[in-house]
Amino acid sequence: MRISDLSEATGVPVATVKYYLRERLLHPGEVVSRTQARYDASHVERLTLVRALTEVGGLSLATARRVLAAIEEPDLSPLDAMAVAQRSLLGEPDAPPEDAGPSCDAAGPPDSRSRRFVAGRGWQVHPGDPVLDQLDAAWEACDRAGLGLDEERMARYADAAEQIGRTDVESVPRTSPQAAVRQVVLGTVLIDPVLVALRRLAQQHVAVSTGSSSRSGMLGP
Amino acid sequence: MRISDLSEATGVPVATVKYYLRERLLHPGEVVSRTQARYDASHVERLTLVRALTEVGGLSLATARRVLAAIEEPDLSPLDAMAVAQRSLLGEPDAPPEDAGPSCDAAGPPDSRSRRFVAGRGWQVHPGDPVLDQLDAAWEACDRAGLGLDEERMARYADAAEQIGRTDVESVPRTSPQAAVRQVVLGTVLIDPVLVALRRLAQQHVAVSTGSSSRSGMLGP
DNA sequence: CAATATTGGAGAGTGATACTCTCCAATGTC
DNA sequence: GACATTGGAGAGTATCACTCTCCAATATTG
Numbered sequence: 465m466r467i468s469d470l471s472e473a474t475g476v477p478v479a480t481v482k483y484y485l486r487e488r489l490l491h492p493g494e495v496v497s498r499t500q501a502r503y504d505a506s507h508v509e510r511l512t513l514v515r516a517l518t519e520v521g522g523l524s525l526a527t528a529r530r531v532l533a534a535i536e537e538p539d540l541s542p543l544d545a546m547a548v549a550q551r552s553l554l555g556e557p558d559a560p561p562e563d564a565g566p567s568c569d570a571a572g573p574p575d576s577r578s579r580r581f582v583a584g585r586g587w588q589v590h591p592g593d594p595v596l597d598q599l600d601a602a603w604e605a606c607d608r609a610g611l612g613l614d615e616e617r618m619a620r621y622a623d624a625a626e627q628i629g630r631t632d633v634e635s636v637p638r639t640s641p642q643a644a645v646r647q648v649v650l651g652t653v654l655i656d657p658v659l660v661a662l663r664r665l666a667q668q669h670v671a672v673s674t675g676s677s678s679r680s681g682m683l684g685p
Numbered sequence: 686m687r688i689s690d691l692s693e694a695t696g697v698p699v700a701t702v703k704y705y706l707r708e709r710l711l712h713p714g715e716v717v718s719r720t721q722a723r724y725d726a727s728h729v730e731r732l733t734l735v736r737a738l739t740e741v742g743g744l745s746l747a748t749a750r751r752v753l754a755a756i757e758e759p760d761l762s763p764l765d766a767m768a769v770a771q772r773s774l775l776g777e778p779d780a781p782p783e784d785a786g787p788s789c790d791a792a793g794p795p796d797s798r799s800r801r802f803v804a805g806r807g808w809q810v811h812p813g814d815p816v817l818d819q820l821d822a823a824w825e826a827c828d829r830a831g832l833g834l835d836e837e838r839m840a841r842y843a844d845a846a847e848q849i850g851r852t853d854v855e856s857v858p859r860t861s862p863q864a865a866v867r868q869v870v871l872g873t874v875l876i877d878p879v880l881v882a883l884r885r886l887a888q889q890h891v892a893v894s895t896g897s898s899s900r901s902g903m904l905g906p
Numbered sequence: 907c908a909a910t911a912t913t914g915g916a917g918a919g920t921g922a923t924a925c926t927c928t929c930c931a932a933t934g935t936c
Numbered sequence: 937g938a939c940a941t942t943g944g945a946g947a948g949t950a951t952c953a954c955t956c957t958c959c960a961a962t963a964t965t966g
């Protein structure tokens with residue numbers, strides 16, 4: 465398989481494939497001569513994955529590279545892989561510039577609303593986990609925006625999240641560790657957009673079926 | 686309140702405030718003289734909101750502008766506002782370049798897996814809604830990536846999403862239409878990161894408490 | 907009232923990201 | 937043997953979100 469075939473098989477322009485090769489998002493093909501390298505199914509798969517992570521998952525190329533590296537790491541338990549994936553994802557959405565929070569003195573606040581909330585639910589998570597900081601930031605942003613996101617509503621969301629988390633974990637294949645890691649990492653990234661879409665649709669359904677609309681129906685598409 | 690006070694009150698640099706004014710993300714202050722304009726609480730609020738939408742919600746400035754416009758639209762029912770918000774959000778995450786799908790012939794596929802799935806659940810959503818296309822794209826990406834996202838797993842996610850959607854809709858204030866629209870639109874954008882974080886934490890909790898780890902514990906933070 | 911600071915406005919510059927284009931000689935293909 | 941393709945590298949492009957520089961016209965302060 466030549467580079468043009470690879471391009472055709474995936475729908476990614478040749479120039480972009482070359483760029484990905486340069487940026488080490490795609491492993492080099494087997495060099496046949498100075499002007500030819502052979503690509504195979506592994507390249508097609510990888511390329512598809514890169515596009516899925518960036519286009520659907522919304523990751524930057526740098527983040528996608530980290531996530532792919534986590535998948536290919538050979539000696540990693542699924543739990544560790546999940547940690548790596550979650551950490552990789554946090555590298556990019558925002559560089560929290562410690563703006564208005566009066567509690568951000570030390571590098572890691574030992575106690576915060578999120579930590580208390582999570583502990584109160586009996587969830588066992590690492591107290592130093594950056595996801596907790598992310599939750600703090602998001603929760604505070606909701607407060608500042610005037611959304612009434614109180615503990616009760618949070619608890620309902622957490623119930624739903626727990627259900628989702630259970631489904632996530634249950635669907636991890638127990639065949640090979642490799643497959644498990646793959647599922648965990650990709651599931652973390654690629655299922656998010658699915659859940660976001662489902663939430664939007666559920667909102668519509670609930671709003672329509674309970675007659676919350678004050679006057680008109682949906683706007684035409 | 687001068688521009689420097691506004692800057693100080695929000696933590697946003699003066700140059701950036703000027704930029705937002707130029708880009709119409711912030712309404713102009715009351716002009717007092719040729720070199721002075723007065724800003725008030727509404728500017729502080731708006732600026733805070735812009736930062737929340739972009740930093741926490743991950744929106745581009747263009748999308749944030751559309752979302753804010755939806756909030757300020759006076760004659761809009763909450764349902765319509767939700768539609769506007771959802772539509773605004775779709776403008777940017779990906780410009781679906783109709784790559785590998787063999788089913789993308791007409792502009793809007795009249796029937797798709799997502800549409801069938803949603804219909805099968807009895808959810809009432811507009812069949813032309815772009816969120817359905819988003820769901821199709823995300824679902825297909827999961828398939829291509831080899832995640833076994835079958836209908837059963839989807840059904841569980843949909844159950845959780847319905848719970849979330851119910852909570853969303855229930856928490857819409859019934860006081861003024863303005864407040865309702867605000868809650869709906871901001872809730873759509875700002876609660877997403879909260880849910881993502883909760884999902885990550887729930888995954889960890891479930892994984893730890895069911896002992897899915899094969900060897901080691903969590904990596905240190 | 908004079909020295910100094912700040913403002914609005916506009917334009918240009920910056921750095922990051924993700925490509926896309928151009929060239930080239932070496933090779934492959936018909 | 938003519939023509940197309942390839943790998944490799946560099947440079948160019950477009951978008952985004954700022955950030956910087958300038959300026960003369962005010963404001964503020966001593």
